[in-house]
Amino acid sequence: MTWLLAFRFLRRRSSPLLAASSRAALVAVALGVAALVVVLALMSGYRAALTQGILAASGHVLVVPAPGESEDELARLFSSRQGVAAVGRTLFVPGLAATSPQAQGEVITLKAADQLPPFVPELSPSGAGPMPVAVGEGLSARLKVKVGDVVFLQLAQPSGRLAYVPARVAAVFSTGFSEFRDSWLFCRFQEMTKHGRGWGSALVEVYLKNPDDAERFAEAWGQELGPRALLRSWSEMNRELFAALRWQKITLALVLSLIVGVGAFEVASALVVLITEKRRELGILLAMGASPSLVRRTVVAAGGLLGVGGVVVGTVFGLGLVGVLAALGIPRFSSELASIYMVSRIPWQVRLGDVLWVVA
Numbered sequence: 001m002t003w004l005l006a007f008r009f010l011r012r013r014s015s016p017l018l019a020a021s022s023r024a025a026l027v028a029v030a031l032g033v034a035a036l037v038v039v040l041a042l043m044s045g046y047r048a049a050l051t052q053g054i055l056a057a058s059g060h061v062l063v064v065p066a067p068g069e070s071e072d073e074l075a076r077l078f079s080s081r082q083g084v085a086a087v088g089r090t091l092f093v094p095g096l097a098a099t100s101p102q103a104q105g106e107v108i109t110l111k112a113a114d115q116l117p118p119f120v121p122e123l124s125p126s127g128a129g130p131m132p133v134a135v136g137e138g139l140s141a142r143l144k145v146k147v148g149d150v151v152f153l154q155l156a157q158p159s160g161r162l163a164y165v166p167a168r169v170a171a172v173f174s175t176g177f178s179e180f181r182d183s184w185l186f187c188r189f190q191e192m193t194k195h196g197r198g199w200g201s202a203l204v205e206v207y208l209k210n211p212d213d214a215e216r217f218a219e220a221w222g223q224e225l226g227p228r229a230l231l232r233s234w235s236e237m238n239r240e241l242f243a244a245l246r247w248q249k250i251t252l253a254l255v256l257s258l259i260v261g262v263g264a265f266e267v268a269s270a271l272v273v274l275i276t277e278k279r280r281e282l283g284i285l286l287a288m289g290a291s292p293s294l295v296r297r298t299v300v301a302a303g304g305l306l307g308v309g310g311v312v313v314g315t316v317f318g319l320g321l322v323g324v325l326a327a328l329g330i331p332r333f334s335s336e337l338a339s340i341y342m343v344s345r346i347p348w349q350v351r352l353g354d355v356l357w358v359v360a
Contacts, residue, residue, distance in 0.1 A: 029310025037318030059205025
């Protein structure tokens with residue numbers, strides 16, 4: 001009875017003031033809900049893009065051997081563990097890359113690894129020639145080199161000395177993670193050791209079947225190995241980045257929730273207009289024996305209908321807008337903006353938990 005009366009009050013012919021205030025309340029709630037759905041889907045997609053980019057080019061657990069420990073022995077030890085997909089040695093070497101020994105170089109990071117990222121094509125052995133490397137398309141454009149060209153690498157060794165290594169561009173790779181695309185080179189670990197010495201102890205990268213287990217495995221293996229090695233998971237090494245993203249998502253959600261608060265005040269204003277205009281109908285209900293609590297519940301139910309309608313319309317509109325933007329590939333950043341946001345494109349990711357939180 002309560003909901004039927006509330007629905008009839010809102011559906012009956014009303015004054016322009018009541019109609020306008022009801023529409024304003026519904027639109028205000030819908031816009032707030034739609035904004036929340038869109039922003040949460042964008043932030044979830046941004047986090048997923050960063051996670052995918054980080055996991056694509058690095059192991060899930062990084063093992064730093066203690067002085068005197070053999071990285072080969074540690075690699076064999078981890079390769080037999082349950083849940084491990086692959087194990088490989090790796091080196092991260094900073095330096096400069098230039099097209100000639102006299103040219104001004106670009107700051108780069110060279111990663112030599114047994115396990116190359118999936119976006120890097122297969123690199124054939126060099127034989128007696130320059131070391132084959134894969135170059136990101138952004139760095140390739142800045143250096144103005146293509147496949148087959150020779151670049152000169154000035155690499156920093158742990159001892160403080162500089163090593164000059166000629167390298168041949170064996171492949172140009174593309175990836176949505178701007179840092180790898182614009183400033184990283186990749187090569188095989190065997191090629192790195194063949195074309196120079198003095199790089200220090202190699203690290204061991206452990207790739208897991210489930211990357212989410214990295215922190216648990218790193219803690220358990222670290223206790224087992226003790227002082228023999230230092231283990232860090234990918235989530236631990238990027239903890240500050242993901243913590244900042246989480247707080248940014250929470251802050252945006254709270255700020256945009258103010259729009260829903262404005263919608264709540266609009267609903268309250270619509271109820272004031274409703275009570276003012278429906279005094280005669282409400283008086284008739286009381287004269288017919290309706291209790292004051294029934295009248296009160298009817299008015300509250302009318303506000304609930306406006307609020308629920310706004311939530312439904314806003315959720316549908318927000319999901320539809322996310323679908324359209326995803327189909328259009330928006331947002332996509334230029335190379336300058338991609339260097340700031342670290343990705344060239346943010347995918348949209350609608351999470352059921354986020355939608356249910358907004359609706360609640």
